[in-house]
Amino acid sequence: MAENVEIIKGTSLGRDAWNRLLKNKLAVFGMIVLGIMVIAVIIGPSILYAITGFTAEAIPADGNLISSFPPTWQHPMGTDEAGRDLLARVLQGGRISLMVGIISTIVSLIVGVSYGAIAGYLGGRIDNLMMRIVDIIYAIPYILIVIVLLSFFGGPNTPKWITAMSDLFGGAGNAGVSQIFLLFFALGLVSWLTMARVVRGQILSLKNQEFVMAAKATGVSTPSIIFRHLVPNALGPVIVYATLTVPSVMLTEAFLSFLGLGVQAPYASWGSLCADGIKNIAIFPWQLIFPGVTMALTLFSLNFLGDGLRDALDPQTRKF
């Protein structure tokens, strides 16, 4: 009997959490700033180019070489040593920095969540083995791993699929961009470890819950139980951790760029801009201040957001 009854829309736990998040002023501030940043780095460079003709890489070919100029109306953030407009470089750098953060985090999510969920659910010796592997990799300094990965897979050895992806972004055959993508994956591959541990812990505590047993009693297969029942319920801490992984990866990349291992000229990331800026800090401080402050602002926002998410996703139920 198919009556046409009005179906009441439920409020999922996700919606509940979202509402709670919106009440957290710092988190909302973080979200807004982040939103502005993302929009700025996506469309900023093109708008800037349209208005002023400046790009991040182009060194003005005409004779009016204005290098290391302090901020003026023409160059709101000044110029760098080579005369490139700093605003354009900061925007371009933002693209790369944010992409590093996001793509690496996505990689670490995919690998970490699957690995941790499987280890946690299967338990026993398999879990033991899988987690000992994590422990071993954890013990190796990540810099070493990144350097090894970059040298091994760098240049002509870059796997085809990475080149393919980078072509989408930077234009075909652009070696520099594909190196950057390699960097994304390398960083993702070292940050999945803690994610795996976090997920495994969640799964361990969830798998003895009655709804998992109920799913088994209903005949649901093991992979479905893991990925349809357990993982969605483990997402709370995972989301929080992911939001905090992004800034962590960005800082790592900044550090690598500082060491000269990360993004190479003429490309820039916020980290490499800071690295360049430090050299002239006494004389041309704006070369460090602008990229530094921008990066710091973004990192703060991500942290506020992460904190806010942690509070929003962890409701305390009060019973009288």
Place this chain on the structure above:
Amino acid sequence: MTETNGNSLLSIQNLQVHYKLGGGLFSSVKTVKAVDGVSLDIKKGETLGLVGESGCGKSTLGKAILRLTEPTGGKVLYGGRDLAHLPQSAMREQRKCLQMIFQDPYASLNPRMTVGNIIGEPIRTFKLAGDASVESRVQDLMETVGLSRRFIKRYPHEFSGGQRQRIGIARALAVNPDFIVADEPISALDVSIQAQIMNLMERLQAEKDLTYLFISHDLRAVRHLSDRVAVMYLGKIVELAESKDIYAGPLMPYTIALISAVPVPDPEIEARRERIILTGDVPSPINPPKGCHFHTRCQYAIPECKTIVPSLVEIKPRHKAACIRINSEHPHIEENAAAGLGAIGS
């Protein structure tokens, strides 16, 4: 020997569930004998109540029948097959016929799935309906258990405890099972809601020809719902009889003490009754006492009780008990003790 009844739906034979604990570098391996040789026949259409206190193994027994816990010995015969030894894939097929209702209405539903998906999942898993008709089947099930069909897109946390338990019942019914293990289905609910759920379960049993194994520590509820009752103590069944016989005339000392311990909501009776208060704690299933498991707390224990393990034998018609101090000629232990009779049973 178990009764091989023609109308027996499920025949449990000498089922065992033993766990190993410890066994590290410094401690020896201990065995928890959660279920220690249980044989039981469940008749089609009946409600068999399973009572006992914590640690007696009743929940483990329920789960072992459904292979949600792996049995370590014995058989579970159903429809000509031994469920205890089926490979997991074949067992999954059988789950269409054997379902479970869980104790905790808050933990037994996936908080991230809508009610519609929770109830619909078994239908989809077993492909019992085409995609288009799953939703209407789910709504029908919701109505059957007394939930408004308008709530199909709501999430578990938006319902009360009693409503969630109804959702759990609807999920169990979704595959049209023959047999349902109800593991403490009302313990976590308010008193006024308990009555509602009990009535619902009875109505559904009549309408859908269900067989229940009703596991509970609430003796009053078990008496109300069950046709027969089995009493468990430390992994063994110590008494099995029709519901009214167990309550009116328990034979095994543990059952006598158990029934006398239940508070009755009647001040007159409470004021008058002579309670049998057991001394000591419920022993742990890790190191059950030798011989009769109950002898350490039994007021009628004699030296033989420490060495002989009593078998579950018929003392009165359709009334079995496991105690060496009673038999069919002398079924009442108080009289036997007073008369100085020793070990007369088997």
Place this chain on the structure above:
Amino acid sequence: MSDHNGIILSVNDLKTYFQTEDGVVKAVDGITFTLEKGETLGIVGESGSGKSVTNLSVMRLIPEPPGKIVNGDIIFNGIDVRALSIEEVRKIRGKRIAMIFQDPMTSLNPFLKISTQLMEVTRLHLGHSKQQARAHALKMLKMVGIPDAESRLNNYPHEFSGGMRQRVMIAMALSCDPELLIADEPTTALDVTIQAQILELIKDLKERMGTSVILITHDLGVVAGMTEKIIVMYAGKVFEQAPTKELFSTPANPYTKGLLKSVPDPAHEQGAELYQIPGLPPDVAHLPPGCPFAERCDRAQDICRVEYPPFVQINENHHSLCHFAREVYAESIREGGVK
């Protein structure tokens, strides 16, 4: 008999409200009762009734935000509990009023031996020295029936079973010979044979030490055997108060009657459908106008949904909050008692 010198606790129009995301929750909304010396009072209620909050209020254990006692008098042995400073309240808690909770595992500190925890109470309140406190703790453990008390004194909480832990809790609570013991669902988490032991123990100790007891539970069987007087709470109010025998035989409130009928009774015909109170427990954050039980009551009339029920005094010790209290009472008498 209400001899004024014999009243140990008098609660008058107590209101405890909580500020939540959902608005103001009136957990306890104007309850009044008295407890005489040596008496056992049972408080019966389901979720949302406010029974636990009542007792936390008496002990001033309500967390200040978000909760607050907004109204009412709590007079303990002539002392106005609400007017006391926090220091003075602490002197009373544990010494003159003691409380035992439902889950002994979470009420005992898992990191301390029970000897330490027991001794803490008497050293603090009675000024015992270490030896005195230890001797007293041993005496208490023996009194509550812990076998082998001498050696078990040095155990940690997790080394005891549930029933034993509850006994330890009782020992702790009674250490200073309090005048009032508040037991909040003391046996709900225990097996029925252990429950019988604990209830016997409480009865026995009460007789020996003359303690007055407030027993909170949802189990009507437990109150029937343990109490002299019962109050039935619903949605933060006292729906009915009566001496125990009278409450069971001639209830004057439809909720009480419904509760009594919905408990499976061995005397009843087996398999017959159980009486059930329809509907759901109240949502204390969003109460309807009129009687909070109206939507579940099988004799509700229009007036019930609109107007708040009056306080009806049936006789000296028996009152009920209902528009039709007298009718319900008369009906109970006619039925020859519900039980």
